[in-house]
Amino acid sequence: xTNVKKDAQQYTVITQDAAYNVDVVSAALGEGNNPLSKExxxxxxxxxxxxxxxxxxxxxxxxxxDDVAASDHVIIRGLGLSFIDYLAELTERRGGTFHRDExxxxxxxxxxxxxxxYASSRRGLPYHARGLDQKAVGETFPRYFxxxxxxxxxxxxxxxxxxxxxxxxxxxxxxxxxxxxxAQNSYPEIDLTxxxxxxxxxxxxxxxxxxxxxxxxxxxxxxxxxxxxIPKDVNxxxxxxxxxxxxxxxxxxxxxEGNLTAPFTSAIEKLRELRTNxxxxxxxxxxxxxxxxxxxxxxxxxxxxxxxxxxxxxRIEQILALIKSGILTxxxxxxxxxTSDDQFMTYSNRLADHQQYFGNVLIEGRLxxxxxxxxxxxxxxxxLQQGLARIxxxxxxxxxxxxxxxxxxxxxxxxxxxQNGNVVPHFFVWGLPTEKRHWLTNxxxxxxxxxxxxxxxxxxxxxxxxx
Numbered sequence: 240x241t242n243v244k245k246d247a248q249q250y251t252v253i254t255q256d257a258a259y260n261v262d263v264v265s266a267a268l269g270e271g272n273n274p275l276s277k278e279x280x281x282x283x284x285x286x287x288x289x290x291x292x293x294x295x296x297x298x299x300x301x302x303x304x305d306d307v308a309a310s311d312h313v314i315i316r317g318l319g320l321s322f323i324d325y326l327a328e329l330t331e332r333r334g335g336t337f338h339r340d341e342x343x344x345x346x347x348x349x350x351x352x353x354x355x356x357y358a359s360s361r362r363g364l365p366y367h368a369r370g371l372d373q374k375a376v377g378e379t380f381p382r383y384f385x386x387x388x389x390x391x392x393x394x395x396x397x398x399x400x401x402x403x404x405x406x407x408x409x410x411x412x413x414x415x416x417x418x419x420x421x422a423q424n425s426y427p428e429i430d431l432t433x434x435x436x437x438x439x440x441x442x443x444x445x446x447x448x449x450x451x452x453x454x455x456x457x458x459x460x461x462x463x464x465x466x467x468x469i470p471k472d473v474n475x476x477x478x479x480x481x482x483x484x485x486x487x488x489x490x491x492x493x494x495x496e497g498n499l500t501a502p503f504t505s506a507i508e509k510l511r512e513l514r515t516n517x518x519x520x521x522x523x524x525x526x527x528x529x530x531x532x533x534x535x536x537x538x539x540x541x542x543x544x545x546x547x548x549x550x551x552x553x554r555i556e557q558i559l560a561l562i563k564s565g566i567l568t569x570x571x572x573x574x575x576x577x578t579s580d581d582q583f584m585t586y587s588n589r590l591a592d593h594q595q596y597f598g599n600v601l602i603e604g605r606l607x608x609x610x611x612x613x614x615x616x617x618x619x620x621x622x623l624q625q626g627l628a629r630i631x632x633x634x635x636x637x638x639x640x641x642x643x644x645x646x647x648x649x650x651x652x653x654x655x656x657x658q659n660g661n662v663v664p665h666f667f668v669w670g671l672p673t674e675k676r677h678w679l680t681n682x683x684x685x686x687x688x689x690x691x692x693x694x695x696x697x698x699x700x701x702x703x704x705x706x
Contacts, residue, residue, distance in 0.1 A: 311599055318364065474592075523650055669695060
């Protein structure tokens, strides 16, 4: 689909091969692709000039890395799910094998066709492993602070809360599950029912309650450590390599303890369960534009991805096995990529020794960021040019505006909003093109919570059949 034209109450959908007159359009377009940034163009040009390989931001399945040779040195920028896909392409899918030794540890046997790989990101750590699911279908933890009732009341009353309160309520719900699971495991003398009730009744944090119940300081949740798990004394390549091996094994062990058993894993499962209510707060604009930008877009989103959008535990095990095999090096946080003579060069700006790693292949191991304002999708561009669509723009307190890059749509029906602020009837846009207008549009809903995105899909279907 390259274009849509509106004529009275009908639309003409134009593809490369034909044109169709339709009454309703429902578009779920994916991320699309963004033009290269200035830095990315420079890296691509450098690669072309020096006979190197540069792989831009894209879906890994759509990119060809078959021509990467075993003698090549590959730099991957990004440690999220795309990184894991590229890692599999360059190792296991080239004939290497994973197996367990006599102690149950995962090891990797080379095929001989693997390149040498250096990888990192800003944080310098892969996303946390997803916990072993011990829950029955539809089973969830109680939600006390960002509860269904609380959020539904806000929606019904059109009541706005501060961004600080919003983030606090998310954190309190996560912390409550952490501490109840901790007490269940490590404090048999605690009356769990009373403990949970006391935590749920608090709206000023949990310190006094934890003191009263004798929860040791070493067992207390530290959000700063969750955000930045790398200790300050890890300050060179050697200490980081030792740290990362221990860290990854601990992450696997915690995940495998299960999401009803391990305090950390249960708490992160709770964060996933809060998605539908977080989505409601964003969809119905229950916090101010300034708080949404500062609290959610600039801070919470990154932490949420790190904690709660990770791969299965066996993928983290595979990363560890590849490090031990010498194929993969995670170089440390605050990754920098530069050029040096006729090669790509990378290093960790956080580690004091700034050890440099050189490569002849650079892979951008990240997905495109949805951004309708800067997108190569011809349909999106045509909708904006015709005025049938507009970018969702936030008006801030200082008089400035913040362009989110999302296509603007209605709250409940996901119908497109045109450049004049009018609803474009029976033209539905949902999913990734509305990211930042909606929240975490590429994250799977938790079963049994009647997620707001599923309800929007139902409403779209109902309107289509009612047309």
